[in-house]
Amino acid sequence: MRIVSTFHPPSSVTDVVKCRLTSDRSLIHLVVAKSNRLDIYSVQPSGLSYECGAEIWGRIVVVKAIPTRGGKSNLLLLTDHPDPRLIFITYSTFSTGGRLNAVKTLSLYHHNSRPSEFLHTVLVDPTGSVAVINCYTGKFRVVELENGFYKNDFDVMVSELNILSLTFLPTSSDNYSIAILHQDHNQNLQLLAHNIVLSEYEMSPESTLLLPPTALSTSAVSPTDAPPCLVPVPPQRSNATEQLPGGVLVLGGRKVQFFELSSEEWQEKHREKQRKLENRQKSADQAKTKEKQKDREVKKRRPKSAVEWPWCEVTAWCPANDEGTKFFVGDSYGRLAVLSVESTVERGLIVIPLGEVSPPTALAYLDSQVLFIGSHFGDSQLIRIHTSPVSNLAAPTLPIPAGVSVVEPSAFSYSSKGKRRASTTDREGGGRVLASNGTYIEVLDTWQNVGPILDAVLADTDRSGQPRIFTTSGSMNAGSLRIIQSGADFQNTAVTENIGNFSKIWPLRSRFHDSYDTHILATNAQETVLFSLDQPDTLSVIPTEAMHFDVSPTLAASNIVRRLKNSGRTSYEDSSFIVQVTEDKVLLLEYDNVLQTHSFLASWSPDEQGGEWAGRKIVAAALNPSQFVLGMSRKRLVVLNLSENNEFQIFRYKDLREEISVLSCTPLDPTKSFSVYIAVAYWSIHAVDILSVASADGYLNPVCDSVSLPALPRSLLLHDFGYAPQILIGLRNGILVAYTFGKNVLEDERIFSLGTEPVGLTQFEMGEKRVVFASGSRAALLYAEKGITQHSSVLVKNVFASARINSPNWPSSLLLMTPAGGVIGTVRDYNKMHIRTVHLGLDNPRRLQHDVGLHAFAVACVRTEPGPVGEDRLSSSSLKLLDDKTFDVLCQFTCQNSEEITAIHMIPFSEGNSAICVGTVFLKPNEQEPSQGRLLLITVESGAVAGRQLKKSSEMNVNGCVYALTRVNGLLAASIGPSVSVYKVDAAGFQTVAQWNHNYLVTSLSARGSRLFVGDAICSVSVIDLIETEGGDVRLESIAKDFSPLWPMSIESLDQDTIIGANSDSNLFTYTVQRGETRTTLDRDGFYNLGDVVNKFIPAASGGTNVIALEPKLLFFTSSGRIGVIVDAGPELSLHLTALERNLSKVVTEIANASHAKHRAPVGTWGKSDADAAAYGFLDGDFLEKFLDFEHPSSETERILKGSISPEKLKQTYAEIKQSLEALQALH
Known part of the structure; x- marks a missing residue:
């Protein structure tokens, strides 16, 4: 059984809406919809403040605000096919924050109806009385609303089938007219409107005269261009007496056009003509009359005003003011402009360029010139629009192609008498594009989006043992590489190379209760050194003769308190005492703050005790403010403290069962100066005991059963994260x-891997959290979250020792001993997703490979220069070699014209070096299927003058597109159109050794040993074997094939017989080769709806443990920016987790109360059917982990553990389930 869990949630934005969700008129909210989540932000003077969010089971398409009579708004959410839903959502505020509540869910599913091909949306009229949904061809769902809530709904038939855009016309509150832009059977774009008659539950079959039917000119909008959108323009007052009726903007295409609504006078005149026409139809010459009527219907009407759109396809717009006379408009390459429809009679439409932003999917104007950019292809942004340029003052605000009529800003200036200066471009209804310099945009905040991800690799470029994810992300003008790693953020503030290599370090203060440290005591196997923290950029060494500490190696050191006894009661007070423990003795020192020196006060040694103490060595030590615990040779444990005369005295001692290796006596309560427990580990038996310092049953006796460990303990720490001692x-x-x-028992074992070196532990505080820094080959931060011990990787490696320090020069910092010396830094954001961006701009990365020997990434890019709508755009493709640390471009190889790189793969070449095999395709305008491509062998050559260069070593022409490349048994396998070809690659070039021609369109390949797994985008998957004969010949032989219509998008092998993949319907699937007596088959044993299109699978880094049968197998990457992990669960654990998912689904739902089983059931192109089955072979890891959100004991956990009926009772205990889910959580 495979578990599907999320490492990085979807980050691309689907839609945004500005509204007021509370009765507070001064508070504005921004609703951001992602593919599976709704997030609510409030607009504050400091920016956007996150309020709450909710997961939605289903792909979100559109979110709209429904105004209510109280001034606030409710939300309306539309989800995608195959099971579209309309969800009514309200927002509530509590003392703990906001919360979203679904008050109504309306299923829009229609059996046997064809989904709308071009437009899937919902409209809400400005009064909040009616909503119209278009998600099926030839049919609208009309929903009546009352004060922001559902009232009634009905279906209406629509004669316009290929609808491209819809909007409500600005009419009176009693009339509801919808403008429709559609493509007719002659491929012409038609603009018309229909009335919705609520009383009759229908839409008028005839178009309304309010917006006369209009055929759009192909010179403005071509049917082959991206479809335009309709924007309503409310009525305007041009002067004190004249009222303009408003209309509709056709936004998109080569021109922006404004069509004005007809007046009542014109409508009445037209009706009179219709009546006359009907009378004529009664005459004998009916054929001519009908022909004239038809000519009138298809007549192309001139817009009231129009302006050339100089940039690319419009992808987003929003109003820029409450009057609806200005609009922000963004194109597919992030060119942002203001479109003004003020005074269309005098000036026409005016386009004012502002600057370049992320390619917008949705725009929302908030307030005070602040605009939110929601993006699918780049980062979402919060920007401010300035009235004057803020940067790039000498450059054009946006490039305007030659041939577009422009005017200078001075053309809009006015004289002191109020008359505008004449412009040579003035003409009635004509529009203008303003030519200006400088950028008017300031980016205030950014929300990182790693989608869409087309390719990815896992690489350990800094040799830290913690591989990072590298993705090819973004598109349009926002192409980028993203470096992704989850963990705590360690920020270096200083590197002290002179400190040397020490195995242990301790911070020391002037007095115990002081907040600042003044010194560092460091030791190794030869000596002890004292450093001062008085310098701002280095640690200064205190001379040996002035430090008064024992210079022999130190086992432990710490500030302590003074112990007092009054009337039989013990108390502790602040002191300047310090205890140092060496192999031979324990020293008491005191710090003089005036002289700033340490002085010796007292000591204790085993030899001084004589008798059976003589000859013993101190082999381990642990200190707390008042207790000094020593592990001595010959198995003796000793607890010392200070007498009132500041002398060391033996409090307790005992001979234990084995030689002691390490100790801990840290108080579980940080406010206490003593500990009632001592943790002891042993050399020979690899075990740990917890002993009681004061027990009614005897001193220094075990309080719980010992735990045995797989290796020697090297560090111990008693610690309380805040919910339970650990x-x-x-x-x-x-x-x-x-x-x-807890309760004198050790339970809830958790295991973390930190490499291969011994692990050290350091306790400190981050804000109000008590955390632990664990160091070894790799480092991690342990902390508590929701009552669970969590860990985050820290981006440092090979730490020998660590200590918390706090000084004026280095507040709240960590001092780490590494091979490079001492590193001082701070840990922040203990559970942060670190995303570094390497901007490539118009060079959109498509394929990515990393080579350890070259210390470089090979990146295949496609660059398309933006240009006006309808014009050919110059496109080129290149292979770039980037340094894997600095990401500087070392060199690049450029392909031929019309050639695009589609696949790359690193292969070993001569003298142990690697070469880059590149697959390409030639894109020809008149070809439906590519007929030509190339295989290129690119080598990296180093030159004394030019540095590294990419050189084409050899090439081979192929008949089709090279979709995928992989290595199999030392040979190169390539999918080329419908075939799979295998090549031997050497310095002489490509030599074909085998070929397979039994598919339709092979777009994905994976190899495991001699097996090739083939993904056919039109059919399904198959398995073939590479057979080498005794004569040295090679052939491809079919093993098994699936013939179902699966349409796979990407595949990867799990083992020699198992394949996993994702198809175009956003499902995950697995197939396993089954060998029978007569034939071998490929059986599907896993099918699961992910709800996202997976573009890439890659092997995951190992992170499993032997305690819990969980092993990460693959990482997957999607178009929405989701990064997930496929975890393999053992057979027994799979049964337990399957039962848990079943019981959990009866307790946990999303806000709209959708069924989890239905949500994860595989879907097909044609929607639901009675034969649909539930998901199998996969478990929802994110859903399972919701079990950890419940407190225990609670009514919810009891219901989950017991089930609805007796057979559903879970066989695992709460503790066992919790342990398994925590182990799963640690893998992502």
């Missing part, structure tokens, strides 16, 4: 083990 055990082999210590 014991953390760092092992010699790089494993960290954590147990919950």
Whole structure:
């Protein structure tokens, strides 16, 4: 069984809407819709403040605001096919924050209806009385609304089938007219309107005269261009007496056109003509009359005003003022402009360029010249529009192609007498494009979006042992590489190379209760050194003769308190005492703050005790403010404290069962100066005991059963994260083990891997959280979240020792000992997703490979220069070599004209170097299927003058597009159109050794050993084997094939017999080769609806443990920016988790109460059917982890554990389930 969990949620924005969700008229909200989530932000003076969010089971298409009589708005959400839903959502505020509530869900599913091909949307009229949904061809769903809530709904038939855009016309509150832009059977674009008659539950079959039917000119909008959108323009007052009726903007195409609504006078005149025409039809010459009527219907009417649109396809717009006379408009390449419809009679439409932003999917004007840009192809942005340029003052605001009529800003200036200066371009109804310089945009905030992801690799470029994810992201003008890693953010503030290599370090203060540290005591196997923290950029060494500490290696050191006894009661007060423990003795020192020196006060040693103490060595030590615990040779454990005379005295001692290796006596309560427990680890038996310092049953006796460990403990820490005491055990082999210590029992074992070096532990505070820094080959931060011990990777490596320091020069910092010396820094954002962006702009990355030997990435890019709508755009493709640390472009190879790189693969070449195999396609305008491509072998050559260069070593012409490349048994396999070809590649070039021609369109390949797994985009998947004969010949032989209509988009092998993939319907699937007596088949044993299109699978880094049968297998990447992990669960655990998912689905739902089983059931192109089955072979990891959100015991956990009926009772305990889910959570 495979578990599907999310590492990085979808980040591309689908839609946004500005509204007021509360009765507070001064508070504006921004609603941001992503593919599966709705997020609410409030607009504050400092920016956007996140309020709340909710997961939606289904792909969100559109979100709209429904105005209510109280001034606030409710939300209306539309989800996508195959099961479209309309969800009514309200927003409530509580003392703990906001919350979204679904008050009504309306299913829009129609059996046997054809989904709308071009437009899937919902409209809400400005009064909030009616909503219209278009999601099926030839049919609207009309919903009546009352004060923001559902009232009634009905279907109306629509004769216009290929609808491109819809909008409500600005009419009186009693009339509801919808403008429709559609493509007719002659491929002409028609603009017309219909009335909705609520009383009759229908839409008028005849078009309304309010917007006369109009055929759009092909010179403005071509049927082959991206479809334009309709924008309503409310009525305007041009002067004190004249009222303009408003109309509709056709936004898109080569021109922006404004069609004015007809007046009542014109409508009455037209009706009179219609009546006369009907009378004529009664005459004998009916044929001529009908022909004249038909000519009138298709007549192309001139718009009231029009202006040339100088940039690319319009993708988003929003009103720029409440009057509806100005609009922000963005194109597909992020060119942002203001479109003004003020005074269309005098000036016409005016386009004012503002600058370049992320390619917008949706726009929302908030307030005070602040605009939100929601993007699918780039980062979402919060920008401010300035009235004057703020940068690039000498450059044009936006490039305007030659041939577009422009005017200078001075053309809109006025004289002191109020008359406008004449312009040579003035003409009635004509529009203008303003030519200006400088950028008017300031970016205030950015929300990173890693989608759409087309390719990805996992690489350890800094050799830290923590591989990072590298993706090809973005498109249009926002192409980029993204470097993604989850973990705590460690920010270096200083590197002290002179500190040397020390195995242990301790911070020291002037007095125990002081907040600042003044010194660092450091030790190695030879000596102890004292450093001062008085310098701002380095650690200064205190001379040996002045430090008064024992210079032999130190086992432990710490500030302590003074112990007092009054009337039999013990108390503790601040002191300047310091305890140092060496192999031979324990020293008490005191710090003189005036002289700034340490002085010796007292000591204790085993030899001074004589008798059986003599000859013993101190082998381990642990200190707390008042107790000094020593592990001595010959198995003796000793607890010392200070007498009232500041002398060391033995409080307790005991001989234990084995030689002691490491100790911990940290108080579980940080406000206490003593500990009632001591943790002890042993050398020979790899075990840990917890002993009681004061127990009714005897001193220093175990309080719980011992735990055995797989390796030698090298560090121990008793620690309370705030919800339960823990014991953390760092092992010699790089494993960290954590147990919950409660009710005198160790339970809830958790295991973390930190490489191969011994693990050290350092306790400190981050804000109000008590956290632990664990170091080894890799580093991690342990903390508590929702009552669960979590860990985040820290981006440092090979830490020998660590200590918390706090000084005026380095506040709240960590000092880490590494091979490079001492590193001082701070840890922030302990659970942050770190995303670094390498901007490539118009160079959109499509394919990515990393080579360890070259220390570089090979990136295949496609660059398309933006141009006006309808014109050919110059496109080129190149292969870039980027340094894997700096990401500088080292060199690049450019393809031929009309050639595009479609696949790349690194292959070993001569003298241990790698070469880059490149597959291309030639794109010819008149070809429906590519007929020509190339295989290129690119080598990296180093030159003394020019540096690295990419050189084409050899090439081979092929008959089709090279969709995928992979290595199989040392040979190169390529999918070329319908075939799979295998090549031997050497310095001589490509030599064909085998070919397979039994598919339609092979777009994906995966190899495992001698097996090739083939994904046919038109059919399904198949498995073929590469057979080498005794004579040295090679052939491809079919193993098994699936013949179902699956339409796979990407595939990857899980093992020699198992394949996983994703199809165009957003489903995940698995197939396994089954060998029978007579034939071998490919059986589907997994099918699951992910709700997202997966473009790439890559092998995951190993992160499983032997304790829980969970192993990460693959990472997957989607168009929306989701990064997920496929985790393999063992057979027994799979049964338990399947039962948990079943019971959990009866308790947990999304806000619209959708069924989880239905949500994850596989879907097909034609929607639901009675034969639909539930998902199988996969479990929803994100859903399973919701079990951890419930407190225990609680009514919810009881319902989940017991089930609805007796057979549904879970066989695992709460603790066992929690342990499994925490282990799953740690894998992503």
